Amino acid sequence: MEVKSQLLDLKPYQPGKPIDEVKREYGLNHIVKLASNENPYGYSPKAKEAIERELSQLALYPDGYSTELREKLSALLRVDKNQLIFGNGSDEIVQIICRSLLDHQSNTVMATPTFPQYRHNAVIENAEIREVPLKGGEHDLDAMLAAIDEYTKVVWVCSPNNPTGNYVDQSRLESFLEKVPASVLVVLDEAYYEYVTAEDFPNSLPLLNTYENVMILRTFSKAYGLAALRIGYGIGCKSLVQKIEPAREPFNTSRIAQAAALAALDDQEFIESCRIRNKAGLQQYYAFCEEMKLAYYPSEGNFILIDFSRDANSLFQQLLERGYIVRSGAALGFPTSLRITVGSEEQNREIIDLLKTML
Numbered sequence: 001m002e003v004k005s006q007l008l009d010l011k012p013y014q015p016g017k018p019i020d021e022v023k024r025e026y027g028l029n030h031i032v033k034l035a036s037n038e039n040p041y042g043y044s045p046k047a048k049e050a051i052e053r054e055l056s057q058l059a060l061y062p063d064g065y066s067t068e069l070r071e072k073l074s075a076l077l078r079v080d081k082n083q084l085i086f087g088n089g090s091d092e093i094v095q096i097i098c099r100s101l102l103d104h105q106s107n108t109v110m111a112t113p114t115f116p117q118y119r120h121n122a123v124i125e126n127a128e129i130r131e132v133p134l135k136g137g138e139h140d141l142d143a144m145l146a147a148i149d150e151y152t153k154v155v156w157v158c159s160p161n162n163p164t165g166n167y168v169d170q171s172r173l174e175s176f177l178e179k180v181p182a183s184v185l186v187v188l189d190e191a192y193y194e195y196v197t198a199e200d201f202p203n204s205l206p207l208l209n210t211y212e213n214v215m216i217l218r219t220f221s222k223a224y225g226l227a228a229l230r231i232g233y234g235i236g237c238k239s240l241v242q243k244i245e246p247a248r249e250p251f252n253t254s255r256i257a258q259a260a261a262l263a264a265l266d267d268q269e270f271i272e273s274c275r276i277r278n279k280a281g282l283q284q285y286y287a288f289c290e291e292m293k294l295a296y297y298p299s300e301g302n303f304i305l306i307d308f309s310r311d312a313n314s315l316f317q318q319l320l321e322r323g324y325i326v327r328s329g330a331a332l333g334f335p336t337s338l339r340i341t342v343g344s345e346e347q348n349r350e351i352i353d354l355l356k357t358m359l
């Protein structure tokens with residue numbers, strides 16, 4: 001059987017090592033996983049109650065339109081209900097966008113290194129990929145503009161960028177949007193939005209009124225701590241959302257995910273406290289980097305990319321053997337770096353102490 005030739009060059013997504021596998025492989029009981037930017041504080045107890053309540057309803061299909069969640073979120077964000085599209089994680093919104101807009105005659109522009117799913121889904125659609133190297137960890141928006149031509153359909157801006165943590169500020173974003181042709185969709189992936197504290201981080205939602213070619217992606221997987229339930233969303237202009245909706249599966253978000261997300265929105269105190277603790281955790285890593293004279297990018301996400309100026313794979317391996325799973329930079333395009341998810345104060349201290357003994 002022959003599959004589409006473009007699939008032959010793709011590897012399935014390589015996730016952070018699963019906890020059970022590490023336990024078995026190294027004979028450990030206690031594992032700290034700081035590899036996939038999951039929330040070390042879990043998720044809101046309100047979401048937990050909602051999940052338990054929903055368990056009695058599992059024989060019924062979910063509401064394919066996510067009506068209740070849509071209403072709550074549209075009120076919270078002050079956008080029209082029809083400006084929202086829900087996905088089985090924001091990963092699925094990336095897939096829907098690629099499926100709807102890309103084909104073998106089109107190209108798509110993105111930074112590199114950035115979140116791998118843009119490229120992955122664009123390859124499946126057989127589109128030409130135009131990757132523009134980051135400059136100092138940041139999107140090189142001028143070079144990205146220069147890469148756009150009449151065949152460009154989608155431009156991806158990941159902000160804060162995974163894996164560097166850098167962001168595109170309000171004025172740079174606006175002058176970029178001003179220059180992108182209206183026929184090109186700009187996807188603004190704000191998966192880490194809830195963690196951001198920078199004052200010049202874009203207030204992106206009002207931009208949707210000026211630029212009909214923008215779609216913002218957000219998720220319940222990161223700060224909301226619901227990664228297992230797979231629910232994220234896109235916000236765009238009504239006509240764009242309406243055009244891509246047919247590429248969405250009818251029951252793509254589960255009952256449990258919808259109920260949990262709805263309840264999680266009611267607990268903004270939880271998000272606030274995660275944001276504060278995350279900021280403090282980042283400071284622990286900054287202090288460590290400065291003490292050890294290691295290069296890093298200041299991060300607006302819940303992760304930090306640290307450059308050890310040597311093959312970081314052995315550090316990754318040594319941490320793994322002690323039960324600390326982080327992400328080796330090799331797979332992320334930064335072979336001398338590790339990407340570490342900001343954990344609890346204690347977890348951060350443990351990792352930092354271990355790294356100090358290894359350096």
Ligand SMILES: *Cc1c(COP(=O)(O)O)cnc(C)c1O
Nearest residue numbers: 089090091115162191219221232
């Ligand atoms: C984690 C992540 C996502 C995907 O999250 P979902 O769990 O699919 O919602 C999207 N974009 C970036 C940049 C991410 O880091």
